[in-house]
Amino acid sequence: MSDLTDDTEHNYETFLQDAVNTGIIWSLVTGEEDDAEFVMVDAEQAERAGVMLFFSEIDFAKALCVEEWADCCPRAIDLDEFIDKWLPGMQSDGYLVGVNWTADLEGFEQEPLELSLDLLETD
Template identity: 35%
Template sequence: MSSEPLETILELDGEERFDYFLDNVLEEREIWILVNQDNHFLKIVSEDDGIAYLPVWPSAAFAAKYAEGADGLTPRNLSLPEFFKKWVPGLQKDGLEVGVFPGTDDTLWITPAADLKNDLQDELANI
């Protein structure tokens, strides 16, 4: 993937990035997160409303681009079954939402983990 399409996609608004995320995750069957050297995942708390969320990306390239300039964060993939069976219940238990595909603007699709799971499963059923 060249940097030009990467930049172009990152400049899409939150809803367009959400749609791009769904399409690519369904194609690749994996979600990408960022972890630190202790294998702890990146969690962000919104300054505006205090919502805590797990940012997720459709590929390692987008996660790595987001992590540029942050020490020790590396992309890690989660298979869809792993995300559905392990991560969704864990995020719900911890009261964390999911921030789908942060980009270069201030818009971000933040959704409950169960809703993202349902959206992905609905799309999978249509394939």
């Protein structure tokens, strides 16, 4: 496992490699199992619905589960389901994705279908 850095491009590449190698990605949820909601942050682009955060390692997700997000917990998502269902749905709903953001919420926002293409092109 590679550590996250201030280099968002490095963190993005780490996400792609780890996700393809493990077949699993992680998101953050809050609430009970039946009522769990996925955590989102505001998008820099005001016209967008928000940014959903995803991580390639459970520890990267856990790093954000402090202070105001202390009630959050990581949830695993199968990579194939993520590519086939999640990303197209997020694209049509106007969401962006943020992958491997740091504990300081540093990272870049990306179109879901661009992430899908990058994942499919990663060896």
